[in-house]
Amino acid sequence: EAGVVQSPRYKIIEKKQPVAFWCNPISGHNTLYWYLQNLGQGPELLIRYENEEAVDDSQLPKDRFSAERLKGVDSTLKIQPAELGDSAVYLCASSTDSGRDTDTQYFGPGTRLTVL
C-alpha cells in the first residue's frame, strides 16, 4: 500500500514569491493534516481536515497561508507571498479517525522549503 505522497520534495524560491505544496493521503484516510517543522523542533499543526472540511485551522497564518482539500482526497497548501521565516519542512499526514486515543497518523516525507 502506498504511503502519504508529497511533492515537491524540495523547493527553493525568492522571498515574496508564491509556493504550493501537494499531498496525496493514504487511500481511505478521511483525516488529513498539514504540519510545519522547523530545524531542531517537532512538527506543529497548521490545519486539520475531516474529509473536505477544515475542522482546525487555528494555527494557520491566514494572511499568507491557504489550504484546500477539494473532494476530500488530495490537498494543497499555499503560501503567498513567502517570507524568509517560512523556510522549514512542511509535512502532510493522514489518519482514519482523529477522534480516537489510539489514532495513528502516517506522515509523508515532507517538502523542504528554502526562501532566499
Added chain:
Amino acid sequence: TQLLEQSPQFLSIQEGENLTVYCNSSSVFSSLQWYRQEPGEGPVLLVTVVTGGEVKKLKRLTFQFGDARKDSSLHITAAQPGDTGLYLCAGLRSNDYKLSFGAGTTVTVRA
C-alpha cells in the same frame, strides 16, 4: 513554548550502551505517542500508550507512561547504530484531539 519538554536534546553513545529519553509536561494527555524520524523522512510511529502507568516493550525499546499521564520515557537497551535518529514524543489532548509534539531528542549510536 512547547507543551512537551524532551530531555536530553542530544545524546551520543557507543553501541551496546543503554539510553533513556524523557518527555515531560504539566498537562494531562489522553494518550502519548513516540515517533522516530530519520533525515529527509517524516516521523514514523513507534508506540502509543494510553493508560497511566502503562509499560510497553518493542524489542529493545521500553516505553512508560507516567501514572498521572503527564510524562513518559523511552529506554533503549543495548543500542545499535540502526537506532540513530530523532525521537519525538507527542501528546494527544482529549478536548480537541490535537497532537502536540516535543522538540525531539537526537540520538546517535556510534559503532
